Amino acid sequence: MKRKNSPKTSLALRLSCLHALVLGACSLFSFLAVYTAMVSNVHHRVDERLRHEHSEVASLFSLNAISGIQETLTRLAHAEGTDQVFYRLLDERGVLLAESDAGAWTGLEVEQPALSAAVAGQPFYDGAVVGNSREQARVLYARLSERMILQVALRTAREMQPIRDLRQLFFTFGVLGLVFALIVGWFIVKRALFPLKNMTSTALMIAEGNLEARVEPASRDRELDHLAQAFNLMLDRIQLFVRELREMNDSLAHDLRTVLARINLGAGRLLASRPISEEQESLTVAMVQDSAELLGMLNTVMDLSEINTRIVQPQFAPVDISELSAELFEFFEATAREKQITMQLHGADQAVVLGDRSRLRRALANLLDNAIKYTPEGGRVTVEVRHDKERVTFSVTDSGIGIPAEAQPFIFDRFYRADKSRSSDGHGLGLSLAAAIIQLHGGAIHVQSKEGSGSVFSVSLPQSTPASS
Numbered sequence: 001m002k003r004k005n006s007p008k009t010s011l012a013l014r015l016s017c018l019h020a021l022v023l024g025a026c027s028l029f030s031f032l033a034v035y036t037a038m039v040s041n042v043h044h045r046v047d048e049r050l051r052h053e054h055s056e057v058a059s060l061f062s063l064n065a066i067s068g069i070q071e072t073l074t075r076l077a078h079a080e081g082t083d084q085v086f087y088r089l090l091d092e093r094g095v096l097l098a099e100s101d102a103g104a105w106t107g108l109e110v111e112q113p114a115l116s117a118a119v120a121g122q123p124f125y126d127g128a129v130v131g132n133s134r135e136q137a138r139v140l141y142a143r144l145s146e147r148m149i150l151q152v153a154l155r156t157a158r159e160m161q162p163i164r165d166l167r168q169l170f171f172t173f174g175v176l177g178l179v180f181a182l183i184v185g186w187f188i189v190k191r192a193l194f195p196l197k198n199m200t201s202t203a204l205m206i207a208e209g210n211l212e213a214r215v216e217p218a219s220r221d222r223e224l225d226h227l228a229q230a231f232n233l234m235l236d237r238i239q240l241f242v243r244e245l246r247e248m249n250d251s252l253a254h255d256l257r258t259v260l261a262r263i264n265l266g267a268g269r270l271l272a273s274r275p276i277s278e279e280q281e282s283l284t285v286a287m288v289q290d291s292a293e294l295l296g297m298l299n300t301v302m303d304l305s306e307i308n309t310r311i312v313q314p315q316f317a318p319v320d321i322s323e324l325s326a327e328l329f330e331f332f333e334a335t336a337r338e339k340q341i342t343m344q345l346h347g348a349d350q351a352v353v354l355g356d357r358s359r360l361r362r363a364l365a366n367l368l369d370n371a372i373k374y375t376p377e378g379g380r381v382t383v384e385v386r387h388d389k390e391r392v393t394f395s396v397t398d399s400g401i402g403i404p405a406e407a408q409p410f411i412f413d414r415f416y417r418a419d420k421s422r423s424s425d426g427h428g429l430g431l432s433l434a435a436a437i438i439q440l441h442g443g444a445i446h447v448q449s450k451e452g453s454g455s456v457f458s459v460s461l462p463q464s465t466p467a468s469s
């Protein structure tokens with residue numbers, strides 16, 4: 001199953017958001033518990049008062065006849081404030097018999113289930129929203145006599161005020177607290193993740209070729225300290241392994257070079273000695289050529305691995321690509337003339353880059369060499385140097401055999417040759433070395449080619465500014 005590539009977010013941001021979220025959820029949960037307990041406490045106290053009001057009316061009711069109850073209810077409500085308490089006397093079907101001043105109690109209905117419960121002898125407590133300003137109230141339905149139900153209502157605004165204030169405070173400070181938790185969490189997580197940043201930059205330094213780089217132990221956290229130690233131990237082993245491999249390669253290459261040079265020299269001497277038969281001469285010439293070719297190949301492979309592993313840090317100096325191109329143009333003109341290839345140079349002045357001149361010369365020379373090598377007699381090769389504010393571009397265009405589209409992605413690989421018949425000289429190393437050199441200089445190399453029509457190889461390098469040189 002394919003996993004969708006989700007956009008990457010910062011771990012520090014995610015952890016600090018999570019931390020703030022957990023903190024917020026815990027605070028909200030605690031607040032809800034306290035809030036519910038406080039509200040239930042207020043209801044408990046108000047219900048107590050409702051019972052008291054009921055028993056007061058009940059005691060007065062036993063003294064007065066039904067004819068005087070309206071007056072009694074009005075008087076009682078006035079004594080406490082008609083907006084604070086309300087009495088309503090109903091018969092068992094809910095028909096109104098008497099009530100106190102109802103001006104401040106609009107919206108207070110008679111709820112049928114509550115009435116039925118009261119009729120059945122069960123006092124019923126309910127909540128209601130009353131008045132124009134829609135305030136909270138508690139209501140009690142309870143039997144007053146055999147056939148009469150008393151509905152008593154009390155406003156709870158005063159009792160609920162501290163709870164409302166608390167709620168207000170919680171939300172105001174809760175939002176501020178969450179922002180604070182987010183910021184503090186961000187700093188804490190950033191600090192905790194700092195050793196990882198350290199490890200990433202060390203790994204990047206190693207990827208750049210600095211095998212000496214090591215992670216500073218994070219003294220505060222034991223786990224990260226262990227990770228840093230393990231990381232450094234791994235680097236020690238890798239460095240040792242690379243060093244051994246390099247030493248083995250170096251000594252092998254050195255020995256091979258010595259043997260090849262000796263063969264080359266011996267064959268040269270043999271060639272100079274007289275008398276020599278025709279067969280001996282041709283064999284010796286082949287020996288000289290083969291040993292020279294093998295020596296060249298060995299040097300290229302060594303150079304390539306040195307560049308790719310970045311074991312030796314390159315020393316860069318300003319190099320004028322226009323001047324280098326003119327020099328190479330002059331160098332290759334004679335070879336081109338032999339094949340009746342027309343060569344042209346379009347140069348630009350002051351196309352300066354920071355680099356290693358001899359390596360850059362080798363890379364660009366390879367492109368020119370290939371252009372002439374893969375262009376049939378009578379063809380054309382054009383060298384062009386351009387530059388803008390940021391980059392210098394060097395391109396070689398030829399009217400040669402071109403490269404098949406399917407071979408183009410591989411021509412920069414080591415030992416790859418598009419010409420499978422191996423009809424021309426070469427080992428498929430030139431372009432891989434050129435690409436490695438250009439990459440070493442922070443540049444890029446591209447090819448555009450059509451089989452049978454020719455190719456364009458372009459190299460783009462960062463232009464050297466006075467500050468960078």
Ligand code: ADP
Binds near residue numbers: 370
């Ligand atoms: P080689 O030593 O074989 O020239 P390179 O690495 O220089 O090795 O080139 C790799 C392959 O790319 C060559 O074998 C050739 O097939 C193809 N190639 C390179 N340059 C050109 C060019 N200008 N025109 C046609 N083919 C080319």
